[in-house]
Structure formats: C-alpha cells, structure tokens
Amino acid sequence: MPVSHSFIKSVVAAVAIAKLAVALPTVPSQGVVVDLNSYAVLGPSGSFKNSASGLFNPTSTTAPFFQIFDDRFLDVIGENPIFRVVSSDTSVLSYAREAPVYVASTDELFFAGFDPTDNVVSKISLAAIETAIAGSPGSSPLNVAGTRLSLSSSLQVVNGGTGPYNGKIVFVTLGSPLAPPALALVDSTPPYATTVLLDNFFSRPFNSINDVKIHPTSGKIFFTDPSVGNQVGLRPAPLLKNNVYRFDPDTGDIRAVASDLQAPNGIAFSHDGRHAYVSDTGAFVSLTELDPTRAATIYKYDLEHESQAFTNRRVFAYADTGIPDGLQLDASENLYVGAGDGVHVYANDGTLIGKFFTGTTVANMVFAGNGRLLLLGGADLYYVKIAANPIKISYP
Numbered sequence: 001m002p003v004s005h006s007f008i009k010s011v012v013a014a015v016a017i018a019k020l021a022v023a024l025p026t027v028p029s030q031g032v033v034v035d036l037n038s039y040a041v042l043g044p045s046g047s048f049k050n051s052a053s054g055l056f057n058p059t060s061t062t063a064p065f066f067q068i069f070d071d072r073f074l075d076v077i078g079e080n081p082i083f084r085v086v087s088s089d090t091s092v093l094s095y096a097r098e099a100p101v102y103v104a105s106t107d108e109l110f111f112a113g114f115d116p117t118d119n120v121v122s123k124i125s126l127a128a129i130e131t132a133i134a135g136s137p138g139s140s141p142l143n144v145a146g147t148r149l150s151l152s153s154s155l156q157v158v159n160g161g162t163g164p165y166n167g168k169i170v171f172v173t174l175g176s177p178l179a180p181p182a183l184a185l186v187d188s189t190p191p192y193a194t195t196v197l198l199d200n201f202f203s204r205p206f207n208s209i210n211d212v213k214i215h216p217t218s219g220k221i222f223f224t225d226p227s228v229g230n231q232v233g234l235r236p237a238p239l240l241k242n243n244v245y246r247f248d249p250d251t252g253d254i255r256a257v258a259s260d261l262q263a264p265n266g267i268a269f270s271h272d273g274r275h276a277y278v279s280d281t282g283a284f285v286s287l288t289e290l291d292p293t294r295a296a297t298i299y300k301y302d303l304e305h306e307s308q309a310f311t312n313r314r315v316f317a318y319a320d321t322g323i324p325d326g327l328q329l330d331a332s333e334n335l336y337v338g339a340g341d342g343v344h345v346y347a348n349d350g351t352l353i354g355k356f357f358t359g360t361t362v363a364n365m366v367f368a369g370n371g372r373l374l375l376l377g378g379a380d381l382y383y384v385k386i387a388a389n390p391i392k393i394s395y396p
Contacts, residue, residue, distance in 0.1 A: 032067055034058065064139075064342070066081065068354045070352075072347055072351075078386055082139075083139065083384050086133070089379065093116075095379055097113050100366035101366065107125065108188070109368055110123045112159060124381065150192075152194035153179070155184055161212065166396070168195075170186075171184050171212075172211065179199075183199070183212065205239065206225045209225050216392065224266070224267050226263035232286065241259055242259075242264060262280055263295065264279075266279040266298075268335065276301045278298070279337065296324060297318050298324050298346075300314055316346070316350050317337070319337065319344065321339055325337070332388065334348065334353070338362045338376075341361075343373075
C-alpha cells in the first residue's frame with residue numbers, strides 16, 4: 001500500500017521533535033537562563049550601572065541562584081545541583097572571606113575571615129554540613145557551626161591558603177604592625193603547629209602576601225604580593241613592586257616571576273603547570289571604594305620552562321562586577337573567579353558561561369572533593385553540589 005506524502009512529513013516532524021526534546025538541556029530549579037543578546041542594547045533609557053560594584057541581575061531573581069549564559073554551564077552544575085548558605089556568623093567583621101583549604105583526611109574546610117585587629121581563622125566539618133542538608137532539604141539557609149582556631153602570633157591576618165603541601169596547610173598573611181607578611185606551613189590538627197618558611201625578599205619585607213598556589217609538577221610555591229595591607233592601614237608604605245613570586249622551600253631561592261600587574265591577587269595553574277592565571281585587582285582602593293578605570297582583569301601566562309618566569313601575558317577575562325579575586329580551576333579547566341556578585345565561571349576559551357550568583361562579594365572558593373564547592377561570602381559560607389570536579393591542588 002503506498003505511503004502518503006503527508007504521512008511521511010508527519011513522521012519526519014515527530015522524529016525531529018523527539019530529537020529536540022532529547023537535545024534540550026535541563027535547567028535546574030535554582031537556574032535562570034539569561035540570553036545576553038536580549039541585553040546587548042539597553043538604549044537611551046536603559047538601566048545602566050553607575051558603579052563597578054553594581055549587579056547584573058536583569059531577571060531580579062532572589063539569590064542564591066545559578067545564572068546561566070551558556071549551555072556549557074549546565075555541564076558544570078549538572079541536573080540536580082544544591083546551592084545554599086550552610087554557615088553564618090555576623091559577630092566578626094568578616095567570617096568567611098579568604099584562604100580556603102580542604103583537608104581530605106579529616107573532611108574539613110579551613111578558611112579565614114577578615115578583621116584588621118585579629119586573626120579570624122576557622123574550620124568546619126563537611127560531614128556536619130551534609131548531615132544538616134540531608135535533614136533539611138531545600139534551599140533555605142542553614143547554620144552549621146564552624147570552629148574558631150587559635151594560631152601562632154607569627155601569622156598576622158591570614159589571607160591566602162592552599163594545599164595540603166606535604167600534609168600541611170599553606171597559609172600566607174597580609175601582615176600587621178606586629179609581624180611582617182609571611183608564608184607558612186600549619187598542621188591541620190591541634191595544636192596547629194606553625195613553621196614560617198619566608199617573610200622577606202633579601203631582607204626587604206613583602207608588601208602584603210595575598211594568595212598562593214603550589215606548582216603542580218615542580219612543587220615550588222608561587223604567591224602574589226600587592227600593597228593591600230598598606231591600603232587598609234595594616235602595613236607601612238611598600239618597599240617592593242607589586243610582584244608574583246616563586247619560592248623553592250628546598251633551597252630558599254626566592255625570585256619574582258611577574259612584575260607587570262597593578263595589583264596581583266588570585267593565582268591558579270593549569271593541570272599540567274604550563275599556564276598560569278593571575279587576577280589583577282588594581283581597581284581596589286579601599287574596603288569601601290573601587291576605581292572602575294583601573295584593572296579588574298584576569299591574565300593568562302605561559303611558564304618559561306627553566307626559570308618558571310611568567311611570559312606571554314594576555315587578557316583572559318575582565319570582571320563585570322567588583323574585582324576578580326580568588327581563582328580555581330575544575331577538571332575541564334573552566335576557571336572559577338571570586339567577584340562582586342558571587343563566583344564567575346569562564347570556559348577555557350575565555351567565555352563567561354555562568355555565575356554562582358550570591359548578590360554579594362565572594363572573595364574566594366575551593367572544591368572540597370568531587371562535586372562539592374564552597375564559596376566564601378563574608379558573613380556566609382555557601383555549599384554548592386555540582387557535577388564538576390576539581391583539578392589537584394595539593395602536593396604531592
């Protein structure tokens with residue numbers, strides 16, 4: 001029996017619809033898709049920002065949520081992500097701001113807040129967080145208690161952290177009138193014994209060491225040293241250029257590897273160690289002021305094979321809100337950047353594919369094993385359960 005042309009067309013159409021249904025990505029309940037083309041032209045009466053810290057939230061969605069600009073971000077977050085506040089503390093100036101370090105052996109997150117008069121370093125159990133989440137499904141805030149730590153007085157204003165490095169936490173400090181900026185190793189168990197590895201460049205004090213990473217193949221320690229300590233009244237006028245440094249703890253060799261930034265801040269390496277990312281926060285003036293005409297830029301570098309000097313600088317991205325602070329990479333080499341409205345995620349071609357939108361500054365973040373991301377939002381600590389996994393940042 002002959003088959004009609006209309007029947008064939010209907011079958012083809014049904015197959016096409018079925019394929020489209022399979023191809024359409026699933027947007028999770030806390031996800032909001034933003035078509036950037038819809039906002040490419042605002043017009044004379046458009047809602048323009050009037051500062052560098054203004055938020056881009058055209059859907060007026062209540063935070064926290066996943067702001068999706070590109071389908072690749074859906075691969076990052078997965079189909080059933082979790083995004084919620086899990087710990088809060090307003091008794092200090094800033095409870096959770098910098099230096100996040102995940103210690104797998106105890107399933108704990110170490111992190112630092114900020115108080116110019118005191119060290120604010122805490123730890124929190126991931127097991128306790130996940131127990132609280134299991135007992136209270138949804139997205140409403142939780143408040144799992146962190147534990148405030150008492151560290152050596154040689155560490156003044158902890159601001160950066162990574163590792164573990166040979167089983168110990170690596171912390172760097174801004175310094176204070178009581179002690180110079182320093183690079184140190186700290187035990188992850190009580191009494192948190194501390195060994196200062198470095199506190200000067202051939203007898204000149206560092207400006208205010210900000211962030212730190214371990215090179216994945218050489219094991220050398222790299223850190224950034226802007227003048228933020230002087231800007232916030234913690235340190236005297238700087239005696240060094242704002243540099244990125246490489247330190248060899250085996251020999252004591254200390255060298256500048258990048259001197260071409262206004263204010264080097266966050267740092268991260270590709271999984272093979274051939275490339276480095278550094279955020280430049282030259283736009284930071286004070287804790288309450290940004291200069292929108294200065295750097296809020298993430299640069300990508302190549303590493304020279306023998307000296308590991310940073311070469312071939314190029315712009316990787318420019319932060320649209322606030323300044324780009326802490327940097328982390330996932331296993332697909334997407335770059336996660338702390339910023340003025342949450343965490344921005346860039347594909348390895350430099351495309352901003354999405355944001356973990358908190359509506360407030362997230363200075364830093366870290367993976368806590370596969371699929372678990374912790375965001376440091378000042379008064380709040382955020383837990384995000386996603387599909388992405390981290391690259392290895394501990395050593396060896």
